[in-house]
Amino acid sequence: MTTEQPARTPLDAGTPTRVWLVALVTVMAIDMIRASGPLLDRAFAAGTLDVAVASLGAYAGAGLVAAVVLVACRCSGGTPDARALLVGSAALAVLRVVIQGLDGLALNVVGLVTVAVAVGVLTLAVTFVAGRPAGGRQAAVGLMIGCGLSVGLQLLLGTWDALWQPGWSGWIVAVALGLLVIGTARGLAAFTTPGTQPTGRPRRLWALGAFLAIAAMLVANPAFAASQAGSSLRTAGIVLVAANFLGAGLLLRPAQWSAPWRVGAAVLVVLGVAGALWTSGFWALAALAVLVLAVGVVLAGALSAHRPAPRGIPRTAAVTVAVGVLTIGPLLVYMLDYDVPLHVDNAWVLVLTAAGLGLAGLRRRTPLVGRSDRLPRSMASVRLLLLPALVMASIGLVALSTPSVPERSADETLTVVDWNLHYGVSPLTGVDLEGIASTIEAQHPDVVTLQEVERGWLLGGGADMATWLSRRLGMTVRFAPAADRQLGNAVLSRSALTEVAIHDLPYGDGPQDRSALATTVTTASGQSIRVTSVHLQHRASNTATRLEQLETLASAEPVVPPAVLAGDLNATPGSPEITFLTDAGWQSAIDAVGDPDAKTSTSLDPTRRIDWVFGQGVTFDSADVLLGQTESDHLPVVARLTPHG
Numbered sequence: 001m002t003t004e005q006p007a008r009t010p011l012d013a014g015t016p017t018r019v020w021l022v023a024l025v026t027v028m029a030i031d032m033i034r035a036s037g038p039l040l041d042r043a044f045a046a047g048t049l050d051v052a053v054a055s056l057g058a059y060a061g062a063g064l065v066a067a068v069v070l071v072a073c074r075c076s077g078g079t080p081d082a083r084a085l086l087v088g089s090a091a092l093a094v095l096r097v098v099i100q101g102l103d104g105l106a107l108n109v110v111g112l113v114t115v116a117v118a119v120g121v122l123t124l125a126v127t128f129v130a131g132r133p134a135g136g137r138q139a140a141v142g143l144m145i146g147c148g149l150s151v152g153l154q155l156l157l158g159t160w161d162a163l164w165q166p167g168w169s170g171w172i173v174a175v176a177l178g179l180l181v182i183g184t185a186r187g188l189a190a191f192t193t194p195g196t197q198p199t200g201r202p203r204r205l206w207a208l209g210a211f212l213a214i215a216a217m218l219v220a221n222p223a224f225a226a227s228q229a230g231s232s233l234r235t236a237g238i239v240l241v242a243a244n245f246l247g248a249g250l251l252l253r254p255a256q257w258s259a260p261w262r263v264g265a266a267v268l269v270v271l272g273v274a275g276a277l278w279t280s281g282f283w284a285l286a287a288l289a290v291l292v293l294a295v296g297v298v299l300a301g302a303l304s305a306h307r308p309a310p311r312g313i314p315r316t317a318a319v320t321v322a323v324g325v326l327t328i329g330p331l332l333v334y335m336l337d338y339d340v341p342l343h344v345d346n347a348w349v350l351v352l353t354a355a356g357l358g359l360a361g362l363r364r365r366t367p368l369v370g371r372s373d374r375l376p377r378s379m380a381s382v383r384l385l386l387l388p389a390l391v392m393a394s395i396g397l398v399a400l401s402t403p404s405v406p407e408r409s410a411d412e413t414l415t416v417v418d419w420n421l422h423y424g425v426s427p428l429t430g431v432d433l434e435g436i437a438s439t440i441e442a443q444h445p446d447v448v449t450l451q452e453v454e455r456g457w458l459l460g461g462g463a464d465m466a467t468w469l470s471r472r473l474g475m476t477v478r479f480a481p482a483a484d485r486q487l488g489n490a491v492l493s494r495s496a497l498t499e500v501a502i503h504d505l506p507y508g509d510g511p512q513d514r515s516a517l518a519t520t521v522t523t524a525s526g527q528s529i530r531v532t533s534v535h536l537q538h539r540a541s542n543t544a545t546r547l548e549q550l551e552t553l554a555s556a557e558p559v560v561p562p563a564v565l566a567g568d569l570n571a572t573p574g575s576p577e578i579t580f581l582t583d584a585g586w587q588s589a590i591d592a593v594g595d596p597d598a599k600t601s602t603s604l605d606p607t608r609r610i611d612w613v614f615g616q617g618v619t620f621d622s623a624d625v626l627l628g629q630t631e632s633d634h635l636p637v638v639a640r641l642t643p644h645g
Contacts, residue, residue: 014188018129019142021085021184025122026146027153028092028177032111032118033216033327035163037335037459038425039111044459045427045633048340052332058112059328063321065120070313078316079131079201080124082188088121089185093178100163100174108429111163119327123208123320126303130202136304141251143211144296147220148244155237158471159223159456159464164431200308205319207302207360209326210353211295216458217331217350218276219244219292223464224456227485228276229284232402233467239285243292251296262301266358268294273354277347280485291354298361326353335459338483341511403474408522409446409495412642413621414529417443418566418613419636420451420601423460423487427604427633431461435631437472440492443626443638447521448492449533449566449613452632453479457486466490480517482535489517489533489567497521503556508537508545516553516567529618529643532557534567536577546570546577554584561617562643568634570610578612586614589639594623600635613639 036058043051065088069075073084080088095114102110130139153173157165162173218224225236272291276284309315330353337346417440424431440448454460455467470477475492480502482488491497499520507513516534523529534553536546546569565586571577573596582588590598590609599606606627611634613623618641626636 014190015138017184017187017190019138019145021089021181021188022122022125022129022139022142023146023149024177024181024184025089025092025118025125026143027149028096028181029118029122029212030146030150030216030220031153031161031163032096032115033212033331034161034458034462035111036115036328037457038164038431038461039108039115039429041425041459042108042427042429044339048336052336054112055328055332056325058115059119059324060321061113061116062120062123062324063317065117066124066320067313067317069120069124070316076313077311078313079311080128082128082185085121085125085128085188086182086185088117088124089181092117092121093181097171097174097178100170103430104428111429116324119212119324120320122212123205123323124316126208127201127205127316130205130303131200131305131308136202136302137251137300139303140296140299141248143208143215143299144244144248144251144292147215147292148241148248150220151222151237151240151244154220154222154462155233155241158468159233159462160431160433160468161461161463164433164461166432166434200305200311201316201319202303202305203307203309204302204360205309206322206326207299207357209323210330210357210360211299212323212327213330213353214273214291214295214350214357216327216462217334218273218288219295221456221462223454223462223467224486225276225285225288226464226467227455227479227481228280228288229282230280230485231285233464236285239289240292243289247292247294247296250293251300262297262362265294265297266361269298269358269361270351270354274347274351277350295357298358301361302357331458338512401471403470403476405474405476405493405495407496408524408526409493410524411446412523412525412527414446414521414523414641414643415443416447416449416531416564416566416613416639416641417445417636418449418533418611418639420535420568420611420632420634421453421465422632422634423452423454423457424463424465424632425460426631427602428630431463432631433463433465433468433472435629437469439626439629439631439636440469441473445492445638446494447531447564448473448475448490449531449564450490450492451533451535451568453488453490455479455486455488457484460487478517478519480515480533482515483512488515489535491517491519491531491533493519493521495521501557503553505534505536505549505552506545508548509539509542510537510545511539512537514549516557518557523643527562527643527645530557530560530563532563532565532567534565534569536567536569536571538568538570542570543576547580550577550580559585559616563616564618564641565614566612566637566639568611572608572610581614585616587616587618587620589613589615589620589623589641590625590637592623593620594639595625598625600625600637602633603630603635604633606635611635611637613637615639615641617644618642619644 275287
């Protein structure tokens, strides 16, 4: 007795064009999801309710975008046609170029509109591709290739997204992506024969939102991979690009995914997210690789339109709202935990999101994509779409060299710069890493102590600030996780940093985990100076917690002069915290040789001095607060000192 084989659906010549469109719009959507973190930072400053309303409003606006495009193009059934995708793609491309030239409040407002358009257009593109025989798998291939392209582009740019870059580089990326998206959407018109039109909308299209949340946080975030694994950005980039390449290639195989395969893929997606968030080192990278390889199979099942959803523009608009909310919802709750604690590990938010995505992929067997066991020729060209990702990644990886520094500093007198970088986000809306680097560079520092350094934190745009600043300034860097492995303290130096120690500080009243990073710098004569970067709890009512943190640091890091302690103490002159330090023998640089009336926070309207440079066994020659620097919400403090012989 023979078992009847399921029918295999042949591919049409327009498949590569449709896959390419989904891939390109995915790049732009993930780019705008990362951008929404800095864009929403103003709302974070106002309060958690404000940021919740602003973010949910922006992402839910994707449904309005979808409705407007469908109505304008008379797609009464709620399924977009080639013309609707061209209109949506053109609007997205134009807005992306426009915001490249904006700043301040205009960038904030138009940028969030662009976020809504990006999510809305991607949802329509996935609907157009997935709403046909074998379309679920094709849409999944496009999404995976888009993630690979996104990683490649980030590596090419050093993880500092084009939107925030001044000069020609940002404009080139914005214009190039816009032209590619419009050109590809126009190409759809050549493949609009009746037999190649979508037959409906996937019933579980909402799963796209869960995927985008996981993609922005994990799958297409090389800075996250590097910080979570404690590896170089180079290594993390290789793993993610290779995994996305293999994941897309796996979907190109004309194989039927049986129930055990689909269940296994769903389980691996959940385990991959959990492993990426709850482990570090090799295991974190391995978990990310497993996640990327499995998520495409889950997507292919979730986006199948074997039994199409009910027709109608309102229904498509509603599911697009769901996609937007499910994109920002998990990320918003995850990030709000750092200000309003959930009282459970916030990693559970993304693990549960992965579980929902996995369940969505269990609906049915994924359709075949070819008429033989050989890869269809029309899909073979889709493999070529990964070449740009590999080229961009290769160029970026070559540039990610580690600066070489001497064992000792050039002189006995050291210049120390301390700065809380507010995860790189300016209060004027923007991520100006070059401005930060130029300000630091102008002081010719020997050592730089930094707080709120982000490495893949979505609130800061997902850049690897530690790696970027190290390469840009030609300084070696050490990083210590604090709030999580993506946000913490760093020390940069023009000479070697030795005897590195990371001290976890008591959580106390919260709401964030804090740490201190201590390391040793050696002067030209061979004298060792212990340098510590620290960040204490920030709420006004946290005095008891800050004192407990200082006591813990004093016990873990006994002072052997000469030593420097610098950071954002969230304590003003005369407070119990500062008295504790001065009683322990620490001398404030600003109070010794600077202007005691100088304020460091906020940068736009300084009213408090909460950023400090202290020393023991050193003589301060000068100390200044650098006014007018708006790259962060704090002002930098610069001190020049000579250690006692």
